[in-house]
Amino acid sequence: MAGVLTLFVPGLAADRDSADDAALPTLRSLLARARHATPPVRDPWLRQRQLLDPSASISGSLAELMREGDAVNAPARHWLRADPVCLQPDRATLRLLTAASFALDVAEADALIALLNAELGGPGWQLYRGRSARRWYLGLDAPANATAPAPDAVARGDYDRSLPAGTDAMRQRRWLNDAQMVLHAAPGNAARERRGALPINSFWLWGGAASPAVPDHATATPQLVFADDPLSRALATRLGRPWLPLPDAATLRAELRARRGAPALLLVVPDSELAQSPLAYLASLAATLRALVREGVCNRVLIETERELWTLTRFDALCFWRRQQPVFAHG
Numbered sequence: 326m327a328g329v330l331t332l333f334v335p336g337l338a339a340d341r342d343s344a345d346d347a348a349l350p351t352l353r354s355l356l357a358r359a360r361h362a363t364p365p366v367r368d369p370w371l372r373q374r375q376l377l378d379p380s381a382s383i384s385g386s387l388a389e390l391m392r393e394g395d396a397v398n399a400p401a402r403h404w405l406r407a408d409p410v411c412l413q414p415d416r417a418t419l420r421l422l423t424a425a426s427f428a429l430d431v432a433e434a435d436a437l438i439a440l441l442n443a444e445l446g447g448p449g450w451q452l453y454r455g456r457s458a459r460r461w462y463l464g465l466d467a468p469a470n471a472t473a474p475a476p477d478a479v480a481r482g483d484y485d486r487s488l489p490a491g492t493d494a495m496r497q498r499r500w501l502n503d504a505q506m507v508l509h510a511a512p513g514n515a516a517r518e519r520r521g522a523l524p525i526n527s528f529w530l531w532g533g534a535a536s537p538a539v540p541d542h543a544t545a546t547p548q549l550v551f552a553d554d555p556l557s558r559a560l561a562t563r564l565g566r567p568w569l570p571l572p573d574a575a576t577l578r579a580e581l582r583a584r585r586g587a588p589a590l591l592l593v594v595p596d597s598e599l600a601q602s603p604l605a606y607l608a609s610l611a612a613t614l615r616a617l618v619r620e621g622v623c624n625r626v627l628i629e630t631e632r633e634l635w636t637l638t639r640f641d642a643l644c645f646w647r648r649q650q651p652v653f654a655h656g
Contacts, residue, residue: 551589
């Protein structure tokens with residue numbers, strides 16, 4: 326029996342401006358033959374949790390789960406993501422650039438974290454680095470009762486309107502201001518600017534609020550997960566699901582053939598460790614996705630973003646007469 330392969334690629338439309346449709350003929354052909362719909366959930370973090378845990382059996386904040394997946398072991402009882410960012414003046418406000426916009430190695434990250442801990446840290450307030458230099462965590466003894474969007478959402482929106490809100494918002498905003506003053510004078514940032522690199526002049530606090538547990542009974546429970554981000558690792562491990570790093574086309578084909586009939590989930594999210602853009606990665610899999618459906622290894626392939634949902638069946642794959650459109654025609 327053939328199974329279902331779901332690919333979740335939120336933020337795919339962020340490649341809209343850099344995408345060269347002429348270089349994506351196989352992906353364009355694949356999406357042209359697929360049926361298009363609106364996805365059931367627009368919030369990418371909620372949807373990621375639904376796809377991994379359709380019954381909503383696991384609770385906890387995003388930051389707590391990500392810390393677990395990143396193997397950050399510390400005695401703190403409450404957690405926030407505190408990701409390094411670059412703030413740039415933009416008319417009357419500030420523009421936030423996420424760590425995807427600049428290079429940052431582990432040694433630089435560790436030096437900046439050590440400086441911030443020396444200047445701002447104390448009992449109940451410590452910064453830690455995850456497996457990646459671009460993922461930082463703030464460990465606290467007391468709950469952080471404030472909310473803020475993820476940095477990739479702030480990068481697309483208004484910085485001032487995205488600042489932490491809630492009963493603990495003023496304290497978190499003060500931490501942001503204090504961190505900016507410390508980082509402004511950091512020797513590591515002076516060295517970065519001398520070589521023409523963007524400075525790391527702030528961090529962004531998010532992910533500490535309790536996330537809603539919203540079950541999705543229409544989603545099949547995945548029996549195999551392809552992912553390399555900390556949230557997916559944590560949830561897959563807690564649920565006892567086998568997970569593998571993001572595969573190339575040949576590995577994906579081999580693994581699905583070996584587990585024929587098992588629902589599988591592939592996640593390309595902002596925390597993924599990709600050496601290429603999400604769009605380029607998806608394009609590299611397009612021919613294999615079509616072959617998996619045609620050969621009956623998968624009876625359906627679903628490609629989902631926060632804006633769009635494409636469904637490809639074996640019948641759809643044979644509909645050569647369907648007209649090709651730009652990859653983002655429905656965006």
